[in-house]
Amino acid sequence: MSPILESRGLTKTFGAVTAARDISLSIEEDTVVGLIGGNGAGKTTFLNLVTGYLKPTAGTVRFQGRDITGMAPRRITRLGICRSFQIPQVFDTLTAYENLLVGLGIVSMGRKAFVGSNLGTARPEAVADEMLERFHLREYRDEPASVLPEGVRKLLDIAMALAVKPAILLLDEPTSGVSADEKFSLMDLVLGAIRADKVTVLFVEHDMDIVRRYTQRILAFYDGKVIADGDSATVLSNPEVRRLVVGEPAPEEGAAPC
Amino acid sequence: MTSFRRTTLGLGVALLVMGLAAPLLPKWALFLVTIAIAKGMVALGLLLLMRTGLVSFGQGLYFAAGAYAAGVGSQALDLGDAVPMVLLGGLTAAAVAAGLGLLLARYRAIFFAMLSLAFSMILYGLLVKTSALGSTDGFNVAARTVFGLPIGSTLGRYGVYALAALCAFGAAVGLDRYLGSYLGRLAPAVRDNELRVEYMGASVRNLVHLNLVIAAAMAGVGGALTALAVGHIDPEMAYWTTSGEFVFVAILSGTASVAAPFAGAVLLELLRSFAYEHAPNTWQLVMGSAMLAVILFLPEGLWSIFRRRRRAAT
Ligand SMILES: Nc1ncnc2c1ncn2[C@@H]1O[C@H](COP(=O)(O)OP(=O)(O)OP(=O)(O)O)[C@@H](O)[C@H]1O
Ligand SMILES: [Mg+2]
Secondary structure, rough: OOEEEEEEEEEOOOOOOOEEEEEEEEEEEEEEEEOOOOOOOOHHHHHHOOOOOOOOOOEEEEEEEEOOEEEEEEEEHHHEEEEEEOOOOOOOEHHHHHHHHHHHHHHOOOOOOOOOOOOOOOOHHHHHHHHHHOOOOOHHHHOOOHHHOOOHHHHHHHHHHHOEEOOOEEOOOOOOOOHHHHHHHHHHHHHHHHHHOOEEEEEEEEOHEEEOOOOOOOOEEOOOOEEEEEEEEEEEEEHHHHHHHHHOEEEEEOOEEE | OHHHHHHHHHHHHHHHHHHHHHHHHHHHHHHHHHHHHHHHHHHHHHHHHOHHHHHHOOHHHHHHHHHHHHHHHHHHOOOEEEEHHHHHHHHHHHHHHHHHHHHHHOOOOOHHHHHHHHHHHHHHHHHHHHHHHHHHOOOOOOOOEOOOEEEOOHHHHHHHHHHHHHHHHHHHHHHHHHOOOOOOOHHHHHHHOOHHHOOOOOOOHHHHHHHHHHHHHHHHHHHHHHHHHOOOOOHHOOOOOHHHHHHHHHHHHHOOOOOOOHHHHHHHHHHHHHHHOOOOOHHHHHHHHHHHHHHHOOOOOOHHHHHHHHHOOO
């Protein structure tokens, strides 16, 4: 197995706050990796650095062996790194269907610019409807996104990320805002939809039951550093992880916009 | 029937009605409608910008650029006919926006509005200072024909009216088609969430830039048509009150339909001429009150009346 994503010495400071400290890690192709850590541990910052939304203070990011440090998010998306957001980033005045059509339309206009797409030779309109079906969003098809329940917005946000056929999908707390009894079915749905294509997945999660169930490997962050990295059982029984990450009261959404 | 076909059909019927009604219109009404269509072209461009989440307080810049290009072109290039003059007006305004857009496309909200206003005031200042272009007095447009008809004659007035109507039809159908395309659909997406558009793999700045150029081309055509209808050009066309009036029309009309800016412009011209006639000293008061009423009771513009009725009917 070769690493699909690799970071070396990735560091990001916001004034006096260091949100990422010397993060070096690599993610192997065709795996599902969990990213855990308490509030403010730097999980979202890491995703922001990888996807080009933030420029690192130091360090590099490599994707499939290629240096992508400092590239704009749109270029990184075209290479096949896609993400969902902790706070759903949808188009509020557009319907669920139109939301999906935006991304699919972009892909269809620039087929050559995108390394992979979920469009094939199909029309974007047909694929949008098919995706609504696949993500159980059909009943919300013509509702504006602004009136959708939080869990549905979350799902729509994830579905939108899949207009492009990703090589790696980064999910930022896919189950936050979703009721406890729906978390597993949501993860089954999302992972079922993308793992069939052997897409590599890195997902940020606070619920340890979810992490245990769906990942082979876990990365634990604390104060901008990687404090544990290994197979799921080992990391979850690591005393430092238990004390600094798992022991915390169940956290909820942060204030950062993405 | 798709919404695009329905719009095209509706606009086609409007064009036909305008053609049939032309011989019945008195001279002043013919002039009023021609001017309204020309201004409606500028407001149509604003509709596109507003759908992209931008309000420009400087469309007078492109309006004036189109008019001056048509006027200067008619003399320098010896264009006798109105059609190439209108084309020249649209192209010149588009070229100006292609240049200014490099800077404008980086700004949003009030900064975008103020920057576009600033550029228009610079052009105004330049025009006032340029004696070769008649300074504050401007100059007369030397068009001789429109569709081969002598422009000063009664037939010529119908010619300009027809040219304006055809431009409006073409622009409205074209814009409607654009707004329904994958590229055009990015406009409301950019308005709602730029970050997500970038994360979907598209360049927000390029899209904004493109829409600025389209809006400017429409304003330029509107300016050239105004120059032809009035027969005269002056720097007032680039002044901020002119730009403000375009925003007035755009808000009055709403962004629901590509036909709305033309309906709004006709209404505004009617309102203004009646207010001017019956309250020559307080007509601004009448206009202001009309605006207030629209904002209070029809925040989505006059066109939302039709929409509400259609919704109620289904
Ligand atoms: N744009 C920013 N400007 C300033 N500080 C920031 C910014 N983004 C993140 N931070 C800070 O960096 C630290 C890491 O934040 P980050 O959002 O990455 O945490 P997180 O692990 O995703 O937490 P959560 O579980 O709450 O989502 C926090 O202290 C946060 O306040
Ligand atoms: Mg976070």
